[in-house]
Amino acid sequence: MQFSKLGLSDPILEAVAEQGYMVPTPIQERAIPVVLAGKDLVATAQTGTGKTAGFVLPLLDRISGDRTLRGKRIRALILVPTRELALQVEDSVSLYGKYLNLSSMAMVGGTDLEPQKQRLLDGVDILVATPGRLLDMAHQRALHFDELEVLILDEADRMLDMGFIGDINKIIERLPEQRQNLLFSATMSDEVRSLIKSSVYHAVEISIGSDASTKPQIDQWLITVDKDRKSALLSHLIQERQWDQALIFISTKHGAAKLVSQLEKRGIKAECIHGDRSQAMRTKILADFKSGEISILIATGIAARGIDVDELSRVVNYDLPFEPDDYIHRIGRTGRAGASGEAVSLVSKDDFKNLCAIEKRLGHIIERKDLEEFAAKKVVPISVLDFVPKNKNKPSQKSESSKSRQGQKSTATKGKQRTSARKNDGGRSSDTSANPWGKWQDKS
Numbered sequence: 001m002q003f004s005k006l007g008l009s010d011p012i013l014e015a016v017a018e019q020g021y022m023v024p025t026p027i028q029e030r031a032i033p034v035v036l037a038g039k040d041l042v043a044t045a046q047t048g049t050g051k052t053a054g055f056v057l058p059l060l061d062r063i064s065g066d067r068t069l070r071g072k073r074i075r076a077l078i079l080v081p082t083r084e085l086a087l088q089v090e091d092s093v094s095l096y097g098k099y100l101n102l103s104s105m106a107m108v109g110g111t112d113l114e115p116q117k118q119r120l121l122d123g124v125d126i127l128v129a130t131p132g133r134l135l136d137m138a139h140q141r142a143l144h145f146d147e148l149e150v151l152i153l154d155e156a157d158r159m160l161d162m163g164f165i166g167d168i169n170k171i172i173e174r175l176p177e178q179r180q181n182l183l184f185s186a187t188m189s190d191e192v193r194s195l196i197k198s199s200v201y202h203a204v205e206i207s208i209g210s211d212a213s214t215k216p217q218i219d220q221w222l223i224t225v226d227k228d229r230k231s232a233l234l235s236h237l238i239q240e241r242q243w244d245q246a247l248i249f250i251s252t253k254h255g256a257a258k259l260v261s262q263l264e265k266r267g268i269k270a271e272c273i274h275g276d277r278s279q280a281m282r283t284k285i286l287a288d289f290k291s292g293e294i295s296i297l298i299a300t301g302i303a304a305r306g307i308d309v310d311e312l313s314r315v316v317n318y319d320l321p322f323e324p325d326d327y328i329h330r331i332g333r334t335g336r337a338g339a340s341g342e343a344v345s346l347v348s349k350d351d352f353k354n355l356c357a358i359e360k361r362l363g364h365i366i367e368r369k370d371l372e373e374f375a376a377k378k379v380v381p382i383s384v385l386d387f388v389p390k391n392k393n394k395p396s397q398k399s400e401s402s403k404s405r406q407g408q409k410s411t412a413t414k415g416k417q418r419t420s421a422r423k424n425d426g427g428r429s430s431d432t433s434a435n436p437w438g439k440w441q442d443k444s
């Protein structure tokens with residue numbers, strides 16, 4: 001399928017051609033006609049599938065006619081979870097809309113309110129915003145929604161994870177009832193479903209996650225190590241494997257700053273972004289990471305959410321996240337739009353519970369690799385997917401969660417009998433329905 005067959009106007013096609021995109025990605029092929037037809041849309045799509053262009057291109061087309069926008073008004077609102085993502089999405093709007101006479105703006109917290117208010121005075125066609133700052137502006141009567149035509153909720157699951165549901169509901173209450181709604185989410189939790197019920201009516205639903213041919217090519221592996229040797233192992237991997245680029249996820253701000261200095265002591269230049277760094281600093285560091293000036297970037301989960309670097313070759317989980325979906329979001333930073341990528345996790349005994357939850361969510365066990373000199377003294381048990389107790393003839397009265405706890409316990413016992421971490425191919429599940437990355441990555 002060619003872009004020209006999708007019904008987009010020439011100025012948009014020209015901007016797309018300049019980006020070197022040859023054909024639409026599957027989400028674009030399916031979403032663009034729906035949005036152009038003015039219908040509501042709910043799409044499950046991972047980051048890296050080209051979903052941003054999937055909604056920005058038809059949005060530009062829909063609102064590019066004559067405009068008579070009054071001051072403090074907007075025609076389209078794109079709500080996103082983080083400042084970084086807002087800046088990125090707005091970049092895409094400017095890029096794809098460069099041959100159209102439309103205005104756009106990113107409105108995020110952590111920056112001066114006044115310049116944003118000034119920009120709003122003339123009216124803005126497409127506003128990309130984080131929920132908190134948007135509500136602030138609405139409360140201050142710097143922004144009115146009576147001319148709004150389209151609402152887009154991007155990375156809805158992440159917005160809910162970050163506790164924005166109250167703000168989102170307050171925003172929706174202020175919008176005109178007659179509007180087009182689009183919702184994009186990497187995962188479809190109960191919370192997302194209930195947001196859909198209250199905000200998106202009669203939507204066309206698209207799910208891209210279950211088609212293996214559209215999955216990013218991500219080589220996932222892990223290495224077990226004691227917690228206090230993680231920084232030494234990371235330095236070793238960066239130097240010995242000559243990593244050209246890595247985005248490293250860590251759980252705390254303090255840990256991020258400490259890791260930068262630990263790497264520096266070993267001659268590795270790194271930078272970190274987290275919630276305590278100013279917006280200007282975060283933007284600069286991200287720009288340096290994108291341009292390749294910084295090759296090792298350490299980020300806390302939230303700060304890293306919006307990072308979109310073309311062909312990011314590698315992500316590292318210095319700490320495993322508590323939420324399996326966060327793991328999926330994280331590794332989605334690499335292997336984007338058809339490029340291949342690597343996702344490496346440094347797993348200590350403390351991470352085992354999180355590892356089990358992630359592997360269950362993926363529907364397969366992550367390949368383990370060994371490094372003799374970093375072999376963990378506190379052995380990380382071998383994981384067994386969907387552990388089934390030996391005496392399976394006796395029907396168990398236990399709940400699902402207690403079964404899974406029991407599985408972990410038995411798994412742990414098994415692991416103690418083995419002395420070193422090694423590649424583990426056991427315990428594959430035949431049910432990959434819950435696996436957003438599909439079975440193909442399974443390396444058996």
Ligand code: AMP
Nearest residue numbers: 021023024025047048049050051052337
């Ligand atoms: P997204 O999933 O929106 O974050 O997009 C991921 C990456 O895919 C971005 O870097 C886009 O520039 C790129 N991209 C979007 N659409 C296409 C396409 N049709 N062909 C190739 N790359 C694309």
